Amino acid sequence: MRHLLSAGDLDRDQATLILDTASELAQVGDRSVKKLPTLRGRTVVNLFYEDSTRTRTSFELAAKRLSADVINFSAKGSSVSKGESLKDTALTLQAMGADGVVIRHSASGAAHRLSHWVDGSVLNAGDGTHEHPTQALLDAFTMRNRLGTLEGLRVAVVGDVMHSRVARSNVLLLTTLGAEVTLVAPPTLLPVSVGTWPCEVSYDLDSVLPKSDVVMMLRVQGERMNESFFPSVREYSRNYGLDGERLGRMPEHAIVMHPGPMVRGMEISAEVADSPRCTVTEQVANGVSLRMAVLYLLLGGS
């Protein structure tokens, strides 16, 4: 494994190795010295063309806990705003000797392109509406921690599937790991190709909820929408939002996940977001351990 570009590239053994490594590395957060010397002398570049708080700080903290040197690079305030292309930026970073490049870009496939231009490992931290593999891995990690196993787990992914890279990565990864995924969305918010994905599709949240172990809510990505996909926020929320009443109809052990950022009152009510069955902050904490595992496995060896 040299790059992490797509959750679909991982086979079951590789994915399990990443999750197992992450559970060992989770202990580092409880120690007095929260640092390991493993990546000392290696350089990780965070190349962020899109806004992000969670993912960028998570990658930064993960790399620092492994003693790597971290360079943060965001499109704002860099030569990108002067018109530099992705390739030229990549070659600049290459010349500076980056061992790993974490890239987030608004164009699908940006990470894949980058992997042909640089010698170091490329980690996809979200490319357009395509993939976000570390998010899927940390979601799987959180499910495994909470519910014990992924085999046979019934996962409903609800909301704006069309613009979501999290949904695609989760479908691919969770299927590899033996879970059964059902996508729930209004027909207008499902991608055309969804029929070829290894999952079920439903338009009716209420029929899916009682038979789900995990319900993953997705944010409606208004910033990627250039036409109207549903009549009104109120109607969307009524049909596809998770409120306390719907939470009550889920099985008792079932958990609610959200990749963040949450829009309270839209896809998730404040009551559900603050409930102990909602794993949002846990997902963030797990994100650091998981990204440490990925950085170690990609950059730690020869």
Next chain:
Amino acid sequence: MRAQKATAGEAEGISGAQAKVPEGTRAVLDGPEINRALTRIAHEVLERTKGGQEVTLLGIPSRGVPLAQRLARRIERVEDLAVPTGSLDITMYRDDLRLAPARALGRTEIPDGGLDDRVVVLVDDVLFSGRTVRAALDALGDLGRPRAVQLAVLVDRGHRELPIRADYVGKNLPTSLRENVDVRLSETDDQDAVLLGPARSRAGSAGSADQEVDS
């Protein structure tokens, strides 16, 4: 701890009665000899630490962990003292990480109460170059501040590359660098034996390389 005690005697009694010795290797310690060596080490630990009240045993994965547990059971039998026992994985502290593809991590379990002001006895199967122990010392420094750190090994095969020595040794075994010392324990390999054989290539293409060699 208590629950394990009952089964401990059985497991150790059966194992190693007839060690299966693969071709080209010879057994330098059999099951009963391993047991005797561990019993002696347990007594030495108690003597040297004046009753072992402050002792914490940390096994280095993979085979140091069952050895540490066996030592703890012996100490409990002799002194009726439950010694905190855990494991310390040193993978992230190795100095040769860049020479091989990234390895899977072993378990690190630090007993409740931590390591501050304890006498930590590191337990490993074979002491060779000393690099594993160096890594373990670095790892310990990040986990707490023990009052003292000691080292117990089942086999010391020589060829140190660092100024490190063991406090408790099961058997000193002079070896050639062309030889390989293979510790097998019933917990991990279904038999108790220490085997001496020709070195396997580090690249691991040799057919019989069914397990990683701890160095």
